[in-house]
Every structure is written in C-alpha cells, then in structure tokens.
C-alpha cells in the first residue's frame with residue numbers, strides 16, 4: 001500500500017475524515033503517516049486496527065519528509081496549503097495532493113473532486129497527470145449531491161440558490177460561539193420564561209437588549225443567535241460575497257463546463273449561469289438552500305423527481321407535502337447522514353420550465369470530508 005501523509009487530521013474536518021475512513025476500512029488500503037504542525041515528535045494517534053508507518057508525529061513543515069510521500073491529504077486549512085504547497089512543487093515533488101482548503105480550487109492545474117458527480121472529470125485528470133484534487137465548497141458539493149442529476153443530464157439553463165448556512169462553515173469556534181449566544185440569551189430571560197404570566201413583549205425586549213449588548217460575537221462579528229447574517233466569506237468589492245462567487249464557478253468546474261479546466265479535461269459545454277445569495281443562520285452543521293432552476297425543457301414533475309432521485313445514490317427525494325417535508329428536510333434531520341434530502345419540488349408561476357427545490361446536507365460530510373476520502377481511494381487505485 002502507498003504511504004499517505006495525513007495533515008490536519010485532528011481538527012474538525014480532519015476528525016470527521018478520520019472517523020469516516022475508520023468506518024469504511026480505508027486504512028487497509030494505505031500506510032498512514034500522521035503529521036503535526038505543532039507537536040512533531042509526539043506520539044502518533046492510535047486508532048483501532050490502524051498501524052501508522054511511523055509511531056511519532058512527523059513535522060508538517062519538513063519538506064524532506066513530505067517529499068517522500070506519493071500522496072498527501074490535508075485538512076489543515078488554506079494558510080498551510082499556501083505556505084507549504086508551492087515549496088513542495090518547487091522542490092520537485094510529483095505526488096498527489098488532496099486538500100479540503102479552497103486555496104487551489106480554482107487553479108487551472110486542479111480538479112474539484114466530487115466523484116459521484118464528476119468521476120469522468122477526475123479520471124480524465126488522472127490520465128493527464130493532474131496532481132491536485134481539491135474538495136469543493138460545502139454548499140456547492142451538497143447542492144450537486146442532491147440535485148446533480150438535473151445538471152449531469154444538462155437540463156439546467158440557469159439556477160439560483162438562497163442559502164441558510166450553518167455555523168460549522170465558519171469553524172469549531174463559530175459553533176461554540178453560537179451555542180454560547182443561545183445560552184446568554186436564555187439566561188437573560190430565564191426567570192420570566194418560567195412564569196407563564198410574564199409578558200412576551202417584555203421578554204422579547206430583554207432578548208434584544210442582550211443581543212445588542214451582551215453577546216460575545218468575536219467569531220461572527222455580529223450576533224447570530226436569534227438573528228441571521230446575509231453575507232458569507234469575503235466582500236469581493238462588486239456587491240458579491242465570495243461564497244456566492246464560489247457557487248457559480250465551482251459548480252461549473254465540477255461539472256467540467258466552461259473554460260479554464262485542468263489539463264486533459266475537455267469542456268462538457270458552456271458554463272451554466274448559477275448565482276446565489278448566501279446567508280448564515282443559527283443551524284449547527286447542516287447547510288440548507290432554496291433553489292430556483294430554469295430547466296431547458298418543460299418536463300413532467302414525475303420525470304424531474306426521478307432524475308433527482310437517481311442523480312447519485314445519495315440523493316433522497318422528499319415528496320412535496322408538509323408532513324414529509326418537516327420530518328426530513330431540516331438540518332436536524334439531515335445532520336450525520338450521507339443522504340442528501342431534496343424536496344419542495346414544484347413548478348413555479350413563472351412558467352412550466354421553472355421549478356423550486358430545497359435541499360439540506362451535512363456540511364462536514366459531503367461538504368468537506370467525504371469527497372476527500374473517496375478521492376484518496378480513487379488515487380490509490
């Protein structure tokens with residue numbers, strides 16, 4: 001089995017990655033080498049049934065050690081990638097780099113890996129010697145894992161997503177901040193809340209007061225609990241949030257559409273216009289999105305539903321009825337599952353080619369860890 005360097009395996013995405021690799025027995029196909037950015041020389045982790053090549057943690061900044069590896073998988077983050085990756089290539093490294101960070105995603109040397117949707121693109125890249133396989137933005141990967149069938153059948157003329165993104169997209173500290181904010185708000189009114197006779201408008205006023213004055217909002221910058229934040233990631237200066245830009249460019253790159261694709265990947269057609277408005281809400285780790293799609297044809301609803309349901313083995317169709325929707329199409333229902341529920345499918349008033357859809361996906365599974373572990377297995381053959 002090939003030696004595989006694992007970097008950033010202790011963080012939030014990395015922990016989910018390791019858990020999934022253990023569940024699926026992936027370690028039987030690799031010789032793991034565990035790295036650390038802060039504790040080189042410390043004890044390598046012991047996971048049941050896993051025998052690391054080295055019993056100590058290797059230094060994630062030591063080029064000589066990294067250079068020996070045919071495959072490196074990192075969930076360490078974009079700063080690490082920016083610092084180490086160019087040096088590795090400069091030193092002549094010719095291995096495969098599998099990365100969760102966005103740094104290299106839109107480079108014309110890389111492929112965004114989401115194999116249930118773009119195995120053909122990945123295979124073309126491997127054949128052509130492409131060495132960079134990057135996990136997609138969580139919202140994009142989740143959307144395609146749910147609705148990909150419509151895109152791979154080339155049925156989408158254009159699309160738009162209104163997102164409801166969970167705190168975990170910001171990181172572990174953001175999740176803690178949200179929960180602490182909920183706690184602070186509850187404490188501010190706990191006494192009144194326990195008194196059924198207390199006036200709700202007094203409680204509401206006290207909550208607002210606490211939101212404006214008492215919440216620790218170090219991570220998000222403004223309160224999230226009991227509120228929302230209609231901007232995600234950097235301000236690109238043209239009215240577009242970086243998360244919204246990613247939705248369009250990454251969707252097309254994954255599908256192998258448009259231009260600037262990796263060597264060996266011939267374009268599957270013109271880019272599909274896809275745009276978003278991205279909103280942070282107080283969910284913990286599942287991103288939701290409401291989509292409007294203009295299809296190229298007026299297809300019967302039953303056909304649309306069956307194309308979605310069979311798009312990937314992980315898309316699960318939810319009938320557009322109240323009971324089924326509220327039971328299955330929420331962050332609470334979707335978290336922890338590899339299934340991506342898709343529902344609220346109906347034709348819109350604008351015309352028979354216009355449909356709505358709503359989908360939810362665990363931001364740490366298909367949104368981050370799962371495409372990486374699958375790409376690793378593909379790359380070891």
Ligand code: HSE
Pocket residue numbers: 136137138139165166168169170232233243
């Ligand atoms: N940018 C995403 C978010 C993180 O903030 O929700 C996952 O790509």
